[in-house]
Amino acid sequence: MTETSKTDEAIDAKTGWPERYYAVIFTAQRSLSGDDMYEITADRMVTLAQQQPGFLGVESVRGDDGIGITVSYWTDRDAITEWRGQAEHMVAQAMGRQEFYDWYRIRTAEVVSERAFMSDNIVESHTAD
Amino acid sequence: MTETSKTDEAIDAKTGWPERYYAVIFTAQRSLSGDDMYEITADRMVTLAQQQPGFLGVESVRGDDGIGITVSYWTDRDAITEWRGQAEHMVAQAMGRQEFYDWYRIRTAEVVSERAFMSDNIVESHTAD
Numbered sequence: 001m002t003e004t005s006k007t008d009e010a011i012d013a014k015t016g017w018p019e020r021y022y023a024v025i026f027t028a029q030r031s032l033s034g035d036d037m038y039e040i041t042a043d044r045m046v047t048l049a050q051q052q053p054g055f056l057g058v059e060s061v062r063g064d065d066g067i068g069i070t071v072s073y074w075t076d077r078d079a080i081t082e083w084r085g086q087a088e089h090m091v092a093q094a095m096g097r098q099e100f101y102d103w104y105r106i107r108t109a110e111v112v113s114e115r116a117f118m119s120d121n122i123v124e125s126h127t128a129d
Numbered sequence: 130m131t132e133t134s135k136t137d138e139a140i141d142a143k144t145g146w147p148e149r150y151y152a153v154i155f156t157a158q159r160s161l162s163g164d165d166m167y168e169i170t171a172d173r174m175v176t177l178a179q180q181q182p183g184f185l186g187v188e189s190v191r192g193d194d195g196i197g198i199t200v201s202y203w204t205d206r207d208a209i210t211e212w213r214g215q216a217e218h219m220v221a222q223a224m225g226r227q228e229f230y231d232w233y234r235i236r237t238a239e240v241v242s243e244r245a246f247m248s249d250n251i252v253e254s255h256t257a258d
Contacts, residue, residue: 023238025152025200027188031248059156061192069190069198071154077241097246105245109152109238112206116234117226119160 017056021111022074028096028104030066038100041092048088054079073111080108146185150240151203157225157233159195167229170221177217183208202240209237 030038049055054075062068074080083089096104159167178184183204191197203209212218225233 022241023152023154023236025154027200059196059198061190061196061198063190063192067188067190069188069200071156071198071200097248101246101248103245103247105243107152107240108242109240111236111238112151113237114234116232117230118232119226119230 017073018075021056022077022080023109023111024072024074024080025107025109026068026070026072026104027106028068028070028100029102030062030068031100031102032066034095034099037095041095041100045089045092048086049083052079052083052086054082077108146202147204150185151206151209152238152240153201153203153209154236154238155197155199155201155233156235157197157199157229158231159191159197160229160231161195163224163228166224170224170229174218174221177215178212181208181212181215183211206237 046058046060049058049072056073056075058070058072060068060070074083084093175187175189178187178201185202185204187199187201189197189199203212213222
């Protein structure tokens with residue numbers, strides 16, 4: 001087993017991420033409506049986000065109860081503001097409020113430390129892109 | 130529909146959370162082993178964390194592919210350090226590396242902004258406790 005810190009050069013080289021960056025933590029409860037459009041829209045938003053300046057990566061999980069957590073990573077807050085105001089994304093946000101979600105909460109946070117563990121049995125540990 | 134910002138007094142009063150706080154973003158891939166012990170240990174860690182000074186709340190989701198995201202919230206970094214060094218938690222961390230996880234990544238981040246949406250159709254939007 002291996003546990004590394006953010007200052008570990010191997011990890012930094014592997015991810016290519018900057019020393020300081022931001023996370024947007026999006027926690028949401030899916031409503032029972034709009035399944036097909038939701039999937040299409042969610043996939044499209046990931047594709048669009050990846051094209052945005054300052055995008056670093058995204059991790060997303062949804063459980064059986066419809067609660068999901070998506071964490072996206074960005075170089076700085078300006079990049080997050082730009083993404084929030086992207087035209088097609090703004091349409092998706094409105095659809096989210098009208099159709100997809102019972103509730104959501106969005107927190108922006110500055111990452112101040114990071115560490116990782118990878119079992120000796122596997123090759124790849126970086127998942128955030 | 131309602132969208133509120135962190136400075137909205139109603140939200141602040143509802144959560145009772147401090148203006149500035151920290152998130153620990155734990156992203157992990159479950160291994161195929163140790164199912165029963167994992168469930169028991171994970172439940173126990175939530176109970177223990179709730180008793181720690183500085184604990185604010187936790188959100189946790191695991192998908193069908195075994196990838197999970199758990200975000201816990203704390204008043205300050207000292208509280209996070211204390212929790213990381215808590216005796217029973219340290220045993221669980223070792224079990225996690227030996228048995229439960231193929232890999233994990235832990236990021237500590239300072240929350241700098243927050244907003245929430247709640248559909249008019251539901252009563253409760255705060256989920257982080």
